[in-house]
Amino acid sequence: MKKITLILITLLFISALPAQAAIEKKERLWQDETVYSIMIDRFNNGDINNDIDANAKDPNVYNGGDFQGIIDKLDYIHDMGFTAIRLTPIFDNAKNGYHGYWVNDFYKTDEHFGSIKTFQKLVKEAHKRKIKVLIDFVTNNTAVSHPWVKDSSKQDWFHQKQEISDRNNQQSLENGWVNGLPDLNQDNPEVEKYLIDAAKWWIKKTDVDGYSLPEVNHVPLSFWTDFSNEVKKEKKDFFLLGVMSENTNIDMNQYHSVGIDSLFDYSQSEKLRKAFATTNQPFSPLTPAFESSQKKSGLMANFLDNEYTVRFTNDIVDERQFPGSRWKTALTYLYTTPGIPFFYYGTEIALIGGEVPDNRRQMNFRTEKELIDYITKLAEQRKQLASLTRGTMEMLYDKGGMVVYKRVYKGETSIIAINNSTKSQKVILTEDQLAGGKELRGLLAGDLVRSRDHQYILIVDRDVSEIYVLTEKSGIKISLIVSLIIVYILVGIFLFFIIKRRKNKKIV
Structure with a gap:
């Protein structure tokens, strides 16, 4: 009886979901992933026994981070919604090669990071949490x-x-x-x-x-x-990500043609940084790259900063802006446009840092709950809405720091509204842009916009973003009422038998 009741309660909740709810992703594709990039030496020190010549106060030498430190934080990474991690090179390095790029032996792990056995454990533990693992493989020098x-x-x-x-x-x-x-x-x-x-x-x-x-x-x-x-x-x-030199003018299509699945594009990253470091910036310079990305199955690697660049938080501070707000806005765009988001460790605490090695500061696990909660929400939507990772992208509105675009996949439609301006914005979507007679349900802030006269009127406060899913208009659902009645009846029957059994025991 208990099992039947639980099953019906589950069905009740399912029936309460919006029409056209998330389309099931039968198989994970790489564009469905969200990647957390880690510089091993600077992330977390899990084993002090391998701190050979480590000095946490010197940014030019080993600081103590290792494989065990990453293992210890896998749940932390998983709980924020990341589905993959990318690690700097793990191979044995020359003296002070904390970054991993001064390879001395391609068949050994660096003694400062731990043994190959510990690395195998890291991969195994990541896979238990359905987290994929990428590592930097140095081939140039x-x-x-x-x-x-x-x-x-x-x-x-x-x-x-x-x-x-x-x-x-x-x-x-x-x-x-x-x-x-x-x-x-x-x-x-x-x-x-x-x-x-x-x-x-x-x-x-x-x-x-x-x-x-x-x-x-x-x-x-x-x-x-x-x-x-x-x-x-x-x-x-198996996935191959090309990390280009900065400011290169090389045609990236030729790398796709030889089997490189995705590439870091620094020119696009610079445009993203310019658009989001401050307010009231146009989005139009960003659009061509995403249109091109759609033709490549959405495998562009999207990022704001990494181990080679100044931290994006620096850009924000230079513009005298509040890092939390700017990061939220930028990450909303990064998580909802075609491609794979690459997230540099420390972003969740708005870590600051200038040129190398200052941009490789040690991770601080102090709580930045508001930003972490927001990142987690974004990741949840990427997992639930196939349109955000696999859908086509169409720009519907772009003016003065306010942007609205549409993602569509197999009948599922998401509308993303980002207000990166200094005032509230009103945007009217017509039936030419979006089918009328339905409603937009907000998944971040809980906004609800119903179609009126075949139009949708979006009103978005400054520094606020919303991800809407297009659904049928809500109302009284017969299936929901029937489910409720059945559940109540079964619960009543269940309680009746419990009481009757107790009475029988007392009589005996």
């Missing part, structure tokens, strides 16, 4: 101290020592040394084989779900063709 550098038999494994002279010249990018680091010659078959074999080994050994590829545009396209073909044979839906 090694550390100066790498044994190959002094090995006379491997001199042709590197390009001749020379700095990059022209960042708009592809040959210079591919052959030049970045910051004095020995530049690998991927045209050498032995180098290509070694890097691909190592990449495949880590997939087999740890079950990671993808690689992010630093300085992807410093490596020949021919290498990426072979690399992507080989590593994707090791695991279904």
